[in-house]
Amino acid sequence: MSTILSVYNLGKNYVSAGRNLTVLHDVTFSVEERSMVSIVGPSGSGKTTLLGLCAGLDRASKGSIELNGVSLNGLNEDARARIRNQYTGFIFQNFQLLPTLTALENVLVPLELRGLKNVRPKALDLLDKVGLADRSHHYPVQLSGGEQQRVAIARAFSNDPRILFADEPTGNLDTTTSERIIRLIFDLNREMGTTLIMVTHDMELAARTGRVIRMRGGSIYSDEPMVS
């Protein structure tokens, strides 16, 4: 197994209302390719901040991140966006589909950003995989929460990500829909050999990923394999 993500002594400060707030302190961990990892912890413990830094959505204040062998240190937003589009997929709690685009067009966005041609068949195939072949021309507002999240999953997998980040992907869904969404993420992950890093508050779900990183007050306080 090789390492796909290495995080070393990571720190993040925010300046808020004139005050300097340290929300991550010296976070160090690494993730093996094709593995599944959950990040859990109380609200405000820094989970979303950590996930966003690892995915290149934001810039660290200190420390280093290496994603698929590429260092994110010191990269500006454009360079981070390129790396994100090349190697990562991201699933948000509130789906974050573009409201003026259809389901199909939302899935096409990452492919078109990469300048790829003839990508409609691939996007349609992904929508079929998530069970939404018949909804490809619907707009987000015409879809249920579970359907919107399935479109977001198809979009996240559209550029064949090496690593998929998911931030509370079932947080806004009922229990039955959540289970369907999680199975879909796990199945696609296995099928495509993607690495998964997921923030969740659901301990039962976390236990299903094989490894759980617990955070408290901006630091990791335990990092354990789960024995099922």
Ligand code: ADP
């Ligand atoms: P979690 O995901 O565990 O709930 P977050 O990473 O969202 O935690 O937040 C960690 C801390 O950072 C919280 O105290 C939050 O208020 C603060 N925080 C997050 N984003 C910002 C921001 N953009 N500006 C200022 N403070 C922030």
